[in-house]
Structures are given as C-alpha cells and as structure tokens.
Amino acid sequence: MPMALLYKADPVRGEQWRALFAQHAPDIEWRAWPDIGNPEDIHYLAAWQAPEDLEQRLPNLKVLFALSAGVDQLDLGRLPVSLPVVRLLDPGISQGMCEYACLAVLSLHRDLLRYRQQQQQHQWQAHRLVPAAKRRIGVMGLGLQAQHILSSLKPFGFELSGWARSVHQIEGVTCHAGVEQLPAFLGQCDILLCVLPLTEQTEGILDRALFAQLPPGAALINMGRGKHLVEADLLDALDSGQLSAAVLDVLQHEPAAPDHPFWGHPNILLTPHIAAMTQPDSAFPELLKNIRRFERGERMQGQVDRIRGY
Template sequence: MALLYKADPVRGEQWKALFAEHAPDIEWRAWPDIGDPTDIEYLAAWQAPDDFEALLPNLKVLFALSAGVDQLDFARLPVSLPLVRLLDPGITRGMCEYACFAVLSLHRDMLRYRQQQMARCWQAHLLQPANKRRIGIMGLGTQAQQILAALRPLGFALSGWARSVHQIPDVDCYAGNEQLPAFLSQCDILLCVLPLTEQTQGILDDKLFRQLPHGAALINMGRGGHLVESDLLAALDTGQLSGAVIDVLQQEPAAADHPFWHHPKILLTPHIAAMTQPESAFRVLLENIRRHQRGEQMVGEIDRTLGY
C-alpha cells in the first residue's frame, strides 16, 4: 500500500520523514515518481493529476492538502471517490493570527498611518474603542468560529453570517439570503472566510458593498473568486469602503501592473494567511487513513452537493 504526494516538494520531504518515523507500513511516494501505480491507494495533493482515474486504478481516497477544495474540479472526480479536506490545526492557528492582525490593522487605522509615514507626516487621529467597532464574519464554519474566539477577548462587537443557522456564544448570528442585508448593515469591518462555491462566487461585489455602513472596511482571506476586484476599487474610490486587507486574488501571483500593488487603501499579502504545517497536519492525515482502514467515517469528508 502506498500514498502518493503531489504538492510542494520542500514540505514533501518533511511529510516523508514523518511517515517513515510514524507510519512505516505506508509507502511514501512523491509525484512524479509514482512507481507501480497499482500500489497507490491514497493521494494527498493540492490538485489531482490529469487522467488520474486511469493513472491510479486502485485509488481509494483523495486527500486535499488544504482547508478548501475549490481548486479541484469535481466533474473530474468519480462520485464514488471520497474527497477529504485537511483540518490542520496549524492552518486554523494561522488563520486566527492573520484575522487578528488584519482586524487590528484596520481598527487602528494602520493604512492611513503607513501613508503618513511615507509622507513624513506626524499626526494622530481619534481612536475608536474596540467595543464600538462591529466585526462581521461571512462563513461560520470551523475556521470562522476559531477566529471569532480569538477576536472575542479584544472586546469587539461580533456577528456572523452563513447559509445555515448557527448559535455561537457572544456572537449575533444571521442566516440565509433574507438576513444578509441586516447582517451587512451593521458591519464596520467585514471579514470573508466563506468556502468558494457557485453561490459565493463574486459575492463581494458592488451590491454587497453598498449594503455596508459608509466607510466600512473589508478583509478577504477566503478565495480570490469571492471578490469582484473592480468593484472593490470603485468602492474605495467613492469612500463607501475606507480600506481593505486582501490575501487572495482572482489570478495569483498578482501581475506586475495589478492595481492593488500600490493602492494606498489596500494592504495586499501573497496568500499567506495560513499554510499547511506538516508537523500538525501529518497526525490529522494519518488518523484519517487509519479511520479509512478501519471502515470508519473520516474527518473533513466533503459533501459534494454543498461544495465543502
């Protein structure tokens, strides 16, 4: 029995060492050196190889080495093949760190102070207390709930929106399209961690921005496909939005002439909100393999009807 790894080769060496130490019964193979393809029962990948059905005839599970799976074309995946996303606690910690950094950057007006530094302008501005700043999160899954828990001690007023009903302590929860306008109307800083689906593609657009309070700010640490980039630029130009922290783009890496690079109201980072950490992710992946071997339900298995 073998596992085929198809992702970053540098981190792949860490994965290989961990499997050799803790799971020597599972043969580790790294793409493209797959050896005898009939031995491969598990594929751990960011994206599946072309024609993988014919290439890997005995494949039993596809493990996506990410918290989201929108990079995979479901139409190419056999319905009978389980697809499992990686619930790495290292990713969750990274998302929480980035969310706190982004929220505090916007809350404390760091985009303005960065511009003042470049202009050699020494000027203080009034500080809004945290309990007067309303933070809203779109998406209330595992990552979002951990982010809310990380933000709670800072004293912000917290709310969240998702397609389905949730109840979270100290968080005003909204659900469904009917409650989306009410949710948006009270978000001073809107943070998107939604999964990317047909329903959420382009959801961060002009129509949504106009439902936010004038001068609100945006954080997108979901997927680039959530954001209509031209609509964000227009909202920043009119002042409907005061600033944005953007970690993901429609096309990555950003082209040299992308308007976000030098926009004074945008802080752009290169998709680094969180990264899979082999040290923590390994145990999650191995436990799911053992669960599969025992005929048990795996953690993080995707519902294809929902897309997450």
C-alpha cells in the first residue's frame, strides 16, 4: 500500500510543500485536498483545519500535523482520541514572532502611536524619553516561544517578567506562577504582552478586571489569539486612560469588519495576523523529522497534550 500525505491548506504554499517532498521524501506520496485519491492510502494529514468526519473520510490516518504553532483552530474533542495531533515547529515562525514582539514593544516604548498622530496633525513636539531600564515588560505565557521573545528583548535592557500557570525559572526574568501570583505580576507591567495558548482557562483573560490590575497608563500587546481579548473592555480601558495604547495582531473575528472600532482608534495599532507566517522552506525539515520519528516508533516533537489543549 502506498503511503501518502494529504495537504489541506493554502494551495500556493502547497506547491512549495509538494516540491520539497518530491526532492527530499519521494517515498511519501503528496496529495492536495480535495483530490485525495484512494483515502485508504493516506497516513498523514497536514492541515490548518481538519475535514469533517475524519475517521470515515481517512480510515488509515495515523497523524494529524497542524500547520500552525497553535491548535486552537482544531476542535480536539471531535478528533479520534487515539490520533496524535502535532504542532508545527517552524523556526521561521519563532523568528517572525520575535521580530514582531520587538517591533510592538519598541513602538510602545518609544511612543510611536503618539508621534504618528502628531505627524498627521503637523505637530512637532518631543516627549520625555523613558530609559529602557525603567520600562517594565511582562509576558503572559512562558512556553518555548515566549522564552524566545524574552531572549530577543533582553539586549534592550528592559526589566523583564513573566507569568504562566506553572512554575518556570528563566535567567534574567522574574517569573510568576498561578492565579495567586497574577495580581503581583500585573501590578508591575508597563507593557503587557500576551502569547498564551488559547484554552478554556485563558479565553477572555484580557478583560476589564485584568486591565484594572495594571499600572494606570500601561499598554497591551496581543500576539496570542483574538479570543483572549474582550474587545469592548479594551475600548473602555483606552477611553478611561487606564490603558494608553494597544498593539493587536489578532481579533475575535478575522478579517475585521469594515465598521470595527479598532480600525480608526488613534491608540490602537492593528495588523492582520501577520506576526509570523509558516514558511515551507524552514518548516519542512521539522515536519519530515517528525514523520521519520513516528515511523521509528519515537515520540514526535510538538505533540499536543489533549488534556491541556496545547
């Protein structure tokens, strides 16, 4: 029986994936949705979202590779319990996330939203510069990606802290853990950056109650998921002055509707979910390594814990 991988995502990038498999893994037959051929041949599915009735459509499926760093777009409860789900480990995604985090933090640190407003008003006015050593940056989520981001921010000299559900120790970062330590963490964040995974516990975590625990005039960066943020609460916090600005790369519903209030808000920098993008050239080696690990009976890197949801 031939061994096939079914690709279900952007067709333009799919051609890049196809060429890489043909060159480096000719023993794995490449197929692109919806032209799946004989479904019994398909052992691997690489997809952004899984098709309905997965067990019936692909009876011999052995692994689902999510073409993303997170898996919240997948309804894990509807997937077969025995089916391994593996996140994409793409060095290009990590690099892009670090670049975006630095861009967002520095934009807020150097007050670029205010200077952009002044430019539009033909206003030439300097404002006091806060030294980086006196700017406190807090990161919510301390997984591997968050740790890369913190490392990329270290050379600027910011005071760095982090918060996660579980205990972490990271050199040069003051780490907090659990619900009981969240208020202390929030109370010393001049700029709060969210890279949490989206779970039942973290959905809506960026809300009115959380904003009230930040220092007055703090700023927010959301690089996690749109559902982390209660959008109406952000608008209220900005209007009241509790928050001074926000950089958002994700929304509850994407793309944003033409009348979405974030479009024209002077204190919001909105980008269209571009912090990082999967690059086949950098992602392919990691995907192929995981396929080979599976064939050898080894545990794959990035395999999702169904209970934790990431």
